[in-house]
Amino acid sequence: MSRMDIQTRLTEFGIAVTSQRLEVAGILLDKPQHLAADQILAMLRKKGSRVSKATVYNTLHLFAEKGLVRALHVDPSRTFYDSTIHPHHHFYHVDIGELSDIPDEQIRIMNLPPLPPGTELENVDVLIKIRDRKI
Amino acid sequence: MSRMDIQTRLTEFGIAVTSQRLEVAGILLDKPQHLAADQILAMLRKKGSRVSKATVYNTLHLFAEKGLVRALHVDPSRTFYDSTIHPHHHFYHVDIGELSDIPDEQIRIMNLPPLPPGTELENVDVLIKIRDRKI
DNA sequence: AGATCCTTTAGATTGAGTCCAATTGCCCAG
DNA sequence: CTGGGCAATTGGACTCAATCTAAAGGATCT
Ligand SMILES: [Mn+2]
Ligand SMILES: [Mn+2]
Ligand SMILES: [Zn+2]
Ligand SMILES: [Zn+2]
Numbered sequence: 001m002s003r004m005d006i007q008t009r010l011t012e013f014g015i016a017v018t019s020q021r022l023e024v025a026g027i028l029l030d031k032p033q034h035l036a037a038d039q040i041l042a043m044l045r046k047k048g049s050r051v052s053k054a055t056v057y058n059t060l061h062l063f064a065e066k067g068l069v070r071a072l073h074v075d076p077s078r079t080f081y082d083s084t085i086h087p088h089h090h091f092y093h094v095d096i097g098e099l100s101d102i103p104d105e106q107i108r109i110m111n112l113p114p115l116p117p118g119t120e121l122e123n124v125d126v127l128i129k130i131r132d133r134k135i
Numbered sequence: 136m137s138r139m140d141i142q143t144r145l146t147e148f149g150i151a152v153t154s155q156r157l158e159v160a161g162i163l164l165d166k167p168q169h170l171a172a173d174q175i176l177a178m179l180r181k182k183g184s185r186v187s188k189a190t191v192y193n194t195l196h197l198f199a200e201k202g203l204v205r206a207l208h209v210d211p212s213r214t215f216y217d218s219t220i221h222p223h224h225h226f227y228h229v230d231i232g233e234l235s236d237i238p239d240e241q242i243r244i245m246n247l248p249p250l251p252p253g254t255e256l257e258n259v260d261v262l263i264k265i266r267d268r269k270i
Numbered sequence: 271a272g273a274t275c276c277t278t279t280a281g282a283t284t285g286a287g288t289c290c291a292a293t294t295g296c297c298c299a300g
Numbered sequence: 301c302t303g304g305g306c307a308a309t310t311g312g313a314c315t316c317a318a319t320c321t322a323a324a325g326g327a328t329c330t
Binding site for chain 1: 206208211214226228241242245254258261262264268
Binding site for chain 3: 037053079
């Protein structure tokens, strides 16, 4: 995704463009992936970028709030940000703590229960936990 | 659940009985609920119990490992322990950060995708995120 | 009693995430 | 241009769930 495309993307989602936001988006939106804030910060630093930790966190919160990326709470120790916003579900490989997208989008949930009164649906997450097969 | 029942429960799950473990189990297994370690610690302290923080954490880890309770990673800030181990799914009310069981157990997932090679299924979690209805 | 082994404990430490007050940078009115 | 206004950024202090450590406690056996 080119610098220009990213700029357009931010604007589409109602996010004011700044150089720091372009840098963070440039890393996360590069491909379908799940990255934690500290991983993004490390990648920025390796590139020689000087974006601060506070800004990385602020920016990811803003992106998630505006719907440009999706926050995932799976690993108990940190929040992952998903560059894919098209609805999809995940495998979580518990032995290695790694998250991957479910290729088959055909998962369907039958008999969705009635929601508690006064509430509305935000979204449905299916998380399939897998582990190494023990022979 | 009586003291004696809890004792039996621990033994069934291969957990050596100690007074601290009975106290922690006494609180968590009291009813179907989702509690974080610090909530359990606070409840113990209010009762005048002297179980240490380290023991509460050790104990909950042990319980989850042995299958007596289930750890849930939903709230990004802490781990909740579920006293219900019968397979079931959850609502997560994002506005108030509260977890509740889905009453209708009839949720069914169709078209479960093939697992990555060399892995086996551990379990499937469905998390339905809900929020206050905006009029 | 002593030896062995598991469990508990206080307190220090870790680390993701948040907060804050000061600074920077951008945009526009005069 | 110029400087006032305002959002965005920043370093560093701070929070707090969770973990670690090394010492003490407790049970069981001989
Ligand atoms: Mn957050
Ligand atoms: Mn844990
Ligand atoms: Zn994904
Ligand atoms: Zn539950």
